Amino acid sequence: MTVNESLALAIGLGAIAAGGMLIFRRRREGNSRGSQGGVILLLIGAMAVVYGLGLTKYRPSPSELEAMHR
Numbered sequence: 024m025t026v027n028e029s030l031a032l033a034i035g036l037g038a039i040a041a042g043g044m045l046i047f048r049r050r051r052e053g054n055s056r057g058s059q060g061g062v063i064l065l066l067i068g069a070m071a072v073v074y075g076l077g078l079t080k081y082r083p084s085p086s087e088l089e090a091m092h093r
Contacts, residue, residue, distance in 0.1 A: 028075045035071030038064045 024032075042064030049058050073079060083091070 024075075024077070028077060030075075031071045032075030035068045035073075035075055038068030038071060040068075042068060 042061040045058045045061030045064065049061070
């Protein structure tokens with residue numbers, strides 16, 4: 024795991040935690056509606072975690088590898 028991936032993972036987890044706090048804090052205050060900012064933070068955090076875990080890296084299938092070596 025590279026430094027960039029580690030930072031993306033940490034930032035993503037922080038954004039998810041902040042988004043969750045925004046959403047659930049508003050519910051406890053009696054607001055029936057959630058927070059758009061909280062939802063956006065959750066989505067950004069999820070995308071950063073996916074990137075940080077390396078799930079967006081291209082991994083060729085065995086048939087693609089075979090075709091490249093011809």
